[in-house]
Amino acid sequence: MDDEIRHPLAHARNERGWSQEELARRIRKAAARRGLRSGTRGSRVSKWETGRAAPDEDESQPLIAEVFGIDYAAVAQLGWPNWLPGQDKPLPLGPQNAVPSLQEALMTSLDRRSFLAYASASLAVLAHQWTITEPGRLPRFAAPGEVDAEMLDWLEATGAELIRFATERRRRTSHLLDAHLTTVTEFISESRYTPVAGQRLHTLAASLSQAIAWQHFDERRHASAGRFWHAALHNAHTAHQRDLGAGILSDLAYQLLWLKDARTAAAILEHAIPRTRHPTARSLLHLRQARALAVLDEDGLCRRALTAAEKALEAPSYDPAPAWCSWMSHADLAADSGRCLADLGRRRQAHQLMDEGIALLPATRAKTTSVFLTYQAETYLRDGEPDIAAETATRSLDLAGRIDAPRCVTMIRDLEPELTRYARTTPVAELLERLRAIGLHY
Template identity: 25%
Template structure:
């Protein structure tokens, strides 16, 4: 699998969701269109994860998804390495969309902007955050890139007052954070880091220390999860210092949670536990100022999820399982990605607690949920869960899960 086949997979997944089909439904319709019964959900999943290129199925995909066959053939040629072919998706990288040079130096050559324009941009940034609650990175990456480009272009070309300029920079900072998060979820880590750096520069230029800490902490979280936990610790702790004691309690709790996770992945258990305790203390403090809109999702349940993740990673399942079970019982089913992620931690904790039958049941739920998501995070967690279950492959329930879904470990 390479960047080209992964991009083809993202493109096919976006087409499927645009047609309102699950992977099972697409497989069934391809069987009807071709007059065979040889397309399974697993095969559709392999296409979307970039493990295979559809090949002979392209005409039937074009028919079922109502897209030109020429477009699908060009996409397949791109995935196979044809240098003349282009992937027909909006925005392949942030570099395609953002100008060279200093991205946040205004030229003052365009129309005049005022407070209403900042308000509109804030609404678009918040809408993107809300969409991320229910959609995966692969579905949102194109629109997200376009929003960030539009905001940067506005700042560079328009004329505005100092107050309006600061408001624009704040929104670019917020967009940089959410676009980075979306790109990371889609598995495009370089693009995510680029977006985070744009957002961090804008937040600092605007003088918004709390926002800068959120962007820096998001990048720290990415580093922590992609083999750089000690760098993640350093950056997450720097984000806490940048925010300072005057940051709203909910935001400080979030930043401290990221510190806890980075220490956990760096195998530093005591600092991790201390950071968790500080996060809960911060959230319990009386608010001296309202939290920013982007922190709307930070609450006691979210802190308990991080507690449980840390406990699971530290092999303390008796503390992790009750927390995850309670939170999952209260979580909205529309948040499919988070449900898949949280259940993945529950499955691992159950395996650690020597409850392989229950772990296998949760593993099936994780795979079922993640199969219809264009999220590298959930795909990776599904592989982690299946790998953990191999210790119990002699248990019939586990053996059945591994026989049904073991191919995911080959991706």
């Protein structure tokens, strides 16, 4: 691929099958619709794509945004060429791409239509690159103009609070998380700071990106969720946060599992697990590995991964678990182990483990409880027990509605075709009626 195609404008143009002259024609048409005249030609587009010139911020860029269907807010906030549609391959790891990956991800929040999902194979390559690439040295700046220590403390404290509220107060926090990450990104790209302060800023950027990714994943915005996890990985790597990076890779693997690509999910986890340091982090990754192996019907390997997850969770550690996996507990191990065994056809033991896990979960883990209840309802349906399945799914739906968890509602609605076969039974009929009533909202 030549340098011209690497430019985001060339990529966006080629994705649509347009020549440089065709893009210029569309820009002139956009100007005419506004009652303006544009002299843009293919030669001018060529200069933009090779970096010999940049389109005028007030005249040409709004027209280009209109041609690609991008909200002008992205143009004003991100600047040229960061607001252009992204590529379908992740940026290679390195400190130089920490900020661009954040800018690209933030643009997906401004414009939901213009981004492609990363290809599964490219994510597996990224995971391998993460395994073999040592983090680069953070830049060292002179003391004058460095980030104020009090401001950095506030950024971290506020970020931690927003991340804590992100699950059960999704609608209240989504814009706040985006705004806070934008502020942190500006500090990274525009301020002077010591290496220690830089490490803290990149770690915060990674944690915020990870939280936003989960929100987008819950909203079924899979392409933008992938972009935020990608940005999180870059910044965790730049900050030398190996466990956090491994956790982010496991999040990408979890998404691929959800999107029915268990094989790539297992491959990514195979890269991530050996580089984890804290036993709780290793336990969670082994558990997600077991989920992927169960879907692949790898009974022996799945059981081995579950055993490894249990041993790691019980291993002593002098250090507290990292914040991103501090919630990992025997409840999660039991319920997810049950899900694995259900996929492997061992349903009696599966129900016992899921019952145990759900009972152990605290009230603060309502979304997780809803997810596990839906897993159990699905298993009851496979067992030919529709009444119990409907009652279990209804409990899940009640929880999902209380905390506004659209992914959980979607999971329950996915059971609808199978539930319809038993529509004459009262619990199923009542659940189907509720699902029809909320159908327009999800």
